[in-house]
Amino acid sequence: xxxxxxxNLSTGYDKADVLxxxxxxxxxxxxxxxxxxxGAGKTTVIRSILGLTxxxxxxxRLGDTDITxxxxxxxxxxxxxxxxEGRRMFPKLTVEENLRLGAYQVSDEALIRARMETVFExxxxxxxxxxxxxxxxxxxEQAMVSIGRGLMSGPKILLIDEPSLGLSPLYVKENFKIIxxxxxxxxxxxxxxxxxxxTLGIADYGYVLSGGRLIAEGTAEALKASPEVHAAYFG
Amino acid sequence: MDIGLxxxxxxxxxxxxxxxxxxxxxxxxxxxVLDVIKFSHGDVLMLGAFTGFTAFLGLExxxxxxxxxxxxxxxxxxxxGTAFIGAVIARYLVLPLKAAPPxxxxxxxxxxxxxxxxxxxxxxxxxxxxxxxxxxxxxxSTDLGNFTLRADSVILVAVGLAVIVGLHLLINRxxxxxxxxxxxxxxxxxxxxxxxxxxxxxxxFAIGSGAAAFAGIMNGLYYNEINFGMGLLLxxxxxxxxxxxxxxNLYGAILGGFLFAALQTIGAVALPFASAYKDVFAFGxxxxxxxxxxTGLIAERTSDRV
Numbered sequence: 001x002x003x004x005x006x007x008n009l010s011t012g013y014d015k016a017d018v019l020x021x022x023x024x025x026x027x028x029x030x031x032x033x034x035x036x037x038x039g040a041g042k043t044t045v046i047r048s049i050l051g052l053t054x055x056x057x058x059x060x061r062l063g064d065t066d067i068t069x070x071x072x073x074x075x076x077x078x079x080x081x082x083x084x085e086g087r088r089m090f091p092k093l094t095v096e097e098n099l100r101l102g103a104y105q106v107s108d109e110a111l112i113r114a115r116m117e118t119v120f121e122x123x124x125x126x127x128x129x130x131x132x133x134x135x136x137x138x139x140x141e142q143a144m145v146s147i148g149r150g151l152m153s154g155p156k157i158l159l160i161d162e163p164s165l166g167l168s169p170l171y172v173k174e175n176f177k178i179i180x181x182x183x184x185x186x187x188x189x190x191x192x193x194x195x196x197x198x199t200l201g202i203a204d205y206g207y208v209l210s211g212g213r214l215i216a217e218g219t220a221e222a223l224k225a226s227p228e229v230h231a232a233y234f235g
Numbered sequence: 236m237d238i239g240l241x242x243x244x245x246x247x248x249x250x251x252x253x254x255x256x257x258x259x260x261x262x263x264x265x266x267x268v269l270d271v272i273k274f275s276h277g278d279v280l281m282l283g284a285f286t287g288f289t290a291f292l293g294l295e296x297x298x299x300x301x302x303x304x305x306x307x308x309x310x311x312x313x314x315x316g317t318a319f320i321g322a323v324i325a326r327y328l329v330l331p332l333k334a335a336p337p338x339x340x341x342x343x344x345x346x347x348x349x350x351x352x353x354x355x356x357x358x359x360x361x362x363x364x365x366x367x368x369x370x371x372x373x374x375x376s377t378d379l380g381n382f383t384l385r386a387d388s389v390i391l392v393a394v395g396l397a398v399i400v401g402l403h404l405l406i407n408r409x410x411x412x413x414x415x416x417x418x419x420x421x422x423x424x425x426x427x428x429x430x431x432x433x434x435x436x437x438x439x440f441a442i443g444s445g446a447a448a449f450a451g452i453m454n455g456l457y458y459n460e461i462n463f464g465m466g467l468l469l470x471x472x473x474x475x476x477x478x479x480x481x482x483x484n485l486y487g488a489i490l491g492g493f494l495f496a497a498l499q500t501i502g503a504v505a506l507p508f509a510s511a512y513k514d515v516f517a518f519g520x521x522x523x524x525x526x527x528x529x530t531g532l533i534a535e536r537t538s539d540r541v
Contacts, residue, residue, distance in 0.1 A: 050427060076429030088424040090417050101417050104410075105429040153429065 001028035002063040002079060002156045003188055004049065009058035011048050018044045020212045022058070026157070031179065031189040033199045033220075035229065036209035042192045043085055045209070046161050049190075050082060051075045062157065077105055081155035085162045085192075087146040091135025095126055098134050098145050102152030112152070119148035122178065140171045147178060157188045164195045176202050200224050239381025246388045248500040249493075250457055253395030256492025257450035258473025259480065260402060261443030263488040266477075267419035268439045271329060271340045275348035276447060277470015279317060279324070282351055283448025284461045285359060287313030288366055306371035306456075313452050314445040321444025322437040330436060348466070356463040365462040368455035391453055398449055399489060405442070406485055415439055419483070447473075468514075475521050481531025490532060495521070 004026040011019045018041045026032040036042045047053040049060055051072045059068045062078050081102070090098055099119060103112045120127035123144040129137065134145055143163065150158055160179060164172040172195070180202045183189050193199040200206060200220040208216040208229055216228035223229050258280060265273045290312035294305050328347065332340050356362045372387035406412040417425040418435050426432050454469065455461045476495045480487025495517055502516030524532070 052423065052426065071431070072426040073429050073431040076427070082427050084424060084427055088421060088427075090420045090424065092420055093413075093416060097413055097416075100410075100413060101425070101428045101430075104414065149428075 001186060001188060003028040003030075004157060004190060005059075005061045006045075006049075007059050007061075009045075009048060009055050009060065011044055011053055011055045013053070018212050019048070022209075022212075022214055024207050024214065024217070026188060026190045027205065028188050029183070029186060030204040031183045031191055031202055033191040033193055033203040033206040034209055035193060035196055035199060035206055035223075037194060040209045041212040042209055043161055046082065046085075046159050046190075046192055049075070049080070049159060073105075076153070079153075079156035080159065081150045081153045081157070082159040083146050083150035083161065083163060086165060087139075087142045089134040089137075089142050089145055092133055094131050095134055095137075095145055096130040099126075099149050099152050102149035104153075106153060111154075115152050115154060119151060123148055139166055140168065143167055143171060143175060147175065151182070155187060157190065158182060159190050159192070161192045162194065163191075164193060164198065172198060196229060239379070239383070242379075242382040242384075244500050244504055246384075246392060248496045250388065250391050250395065250453065251499060252493035252496035253392070253399060254450040254453050254457075254469070254492075255472050255476050255495050256399055256489040257395070257446045257453075258469055259476035259488035259492045260399075260485060261447050262474050262477035263480075263483055263485060264415070264439050264443045265329075267483050268415060268436055269325075269329060269333065271337060272344070272474070273324075273329065274341060274345040274470070274474075275324065275351060276344075276443070276473065277466030277468075278348040278351040279321060279444050279466070280447035280451040280454075280469055280473075281355065281461070281463060281466035282320060282451075283313045283317035283444070284368070284451030284455050284465065285355055285366075285463075286316045286448065287452045287455065288368060288461060291369055291371075302371045302373070305369070309371065310449065310452050313448045317448030317451075318441035318445035321440040321447075324444075325437050325440035326433075329440070330433065348470070352463055352466065359463070362463055365460050368459050368461050370456070370459055372456060387456065391457060395453060398446070402442075402446065403485065403489075411435075411438065475518065479521055479524050479531055481533040484531070484533045487531055487533035494532075 007023050009019055009022045010017065022045065034042055034045060044053060048055050051067070051070050054069050059066055061067065062080060065078055067075050067078060090101065099116055100112065103115060106112055125141060126144055126148060129141070134142060137145070163175050163179065167175070176198050179189060179191065191199060191203060200223055203220045206218065206220055206223045207214050208223070216223065216226055218226060258276065261276050262272065265271055287309040290309045291305060294308060299305065324347070328343065329340060332343065372390050374385060374387050376383045376385045406415060414425065414430045414435050417428065417430060418432060422432060450469070454465065472495055476491030477488045479494060480489070480491030498517035498520050499513045502513035503510040506516060
């Protein structure tokens with residue numbers, strides 16, 4: 001099992017700094033969450049790990065491998081997968097093609113098929129709609145495709161960016177149960193969310209981000225009672 | 236009109252349509268993956284034709300005279316060489332300018348096209364004069380009533396259509412094609428899937444440029460002549476075909492190519508004015524179609540690419 005170590009990360013777009021001297025650890029085999037309100041810089045942390053927004057300073061490591069500034073496809077080759085914010089379907093590709101792209105770096109056709117069957121077992125709805133264009137599906141169904149696609153590469157580490165965004169409470173509950181199950185299969189999960197209560201319900205450890213800085217960290221239990229968490233959201 | 240003549244026009248129309256479609260496919264692929272219009276595309280086609288012609292001269296020089304071997308080698312060298320040139324243009328000219336306004340890329344590729352054209356005119360031996368392209372395909376003919384079926388026409392039609400079907404299969408049935416379509420729809424998410432974006436862009440430019448070179452060789456074999464300015468009209472026709480069909484859509488480009496060839500053929504034979512007006516007629520209809528369907532016949536919806 002592999003974890004993520006971020007040390008003294010600073011990132012920005014143009015001249016504005018978005019993240020300031022951020023250090024955090026995602027321990028192998030855990031669900032570690034990063035909480036924060038809109039604009040706190042959560043997605044930028046994900047983009048930095050993926051190599052989409054190269055950091056100005058600091059290092060990011062997966063296990064013992066330094067991935068700071070590495071091209072995205074090489075980061076993915078380290079065993080990382082991402083379920084991006086807003087699901088990001090390929091709307092004019094079928095459900096099956098979307099899932100196949102999740103396993104783009106897998107060359108073993110039998111393995112791809114086996115993983116697709118596993119996804120279909122988790123989401124029987126997708127099996128019925130495998131030939132449907134993803135863009136014509138409902139938000140909840142697209143979320144299923146997005147989660148399934150994130151699992152197709154058989155990742156060691158999964159980054160999940162705001163899975164609850166724009167979904168009905170029923171789907172949110174369902175998805176969090178699935179994320180809980182992903183961790184139980186030995187996948188390290190880094191979960192970025194606004195939804196504090198649901199997230200701390202499944203997370204092992206958490207960080208709170210506000211204005212590009214970490215303002216609190218601790219076990220999920222400790223964060224539930226933490227005044228900083230309440231301040232960051234309601235203060 | 237008698238049926239034999241009609242068959243001849245149909246064969247000519249299909250050959251021209253295939254050529255135009257192959258050029259249009261390039262425009263549509265480039266626009267799909269990179270949102271750019273590459274105006275040097277026609278001149279890259281010309282470069283492909285001259286590469287093939289040079290390969291022919293080389294074969295003659297070393298004494299390879301079998302026409303089948305010649306046509307095969309000429310085509311392979313032209314397609315492979317031009318595919319490489321296309322990838323180099325993408326790597327060193329188009330990709331570095333990705334963040335620039337689209338108008339700049341359009342202008343720069345327009346200038347690149349002029350540079351390629353002038354370079355061939357000035358530096359290719361006797362480059363300002365047309366070159367007689369060898370008739371490498373058998374010209375045996377069978378008389379079917381009034382219709383003379385020529386072997387070279389049949390071969391051009393068959394191979395041209397096979398290349399178009401091959402491109403369709405490549406884009407829609409292979410892992411590479413899936414990656415190209417993914418990049419066209421959402422570049423960033425494609426990267427997150429582990430797709431090497433730069434590689435896909437280079438391969439796409441190689442495919443489009445190779446297809447243009449193939450069209451250039453077809454053009455040479457069909458008219459038995461190539462010249463440094465041949466890319467101007469072919470590029471413009473390919474671009475119009477891609478736009479009329481719906482830029483970004485592979486089938487739109489193919490449809491547009493055949494439509495333009497049909498218009499030219501109709502303009503040349505069925506209308507009451509001289510055949511010299513065929514391009515005027517065809518481009519006039521293109522203008523009318525654009526006024527009627529501004530986004531092309533197969534309209535691109537917001538995220539519909541390739």
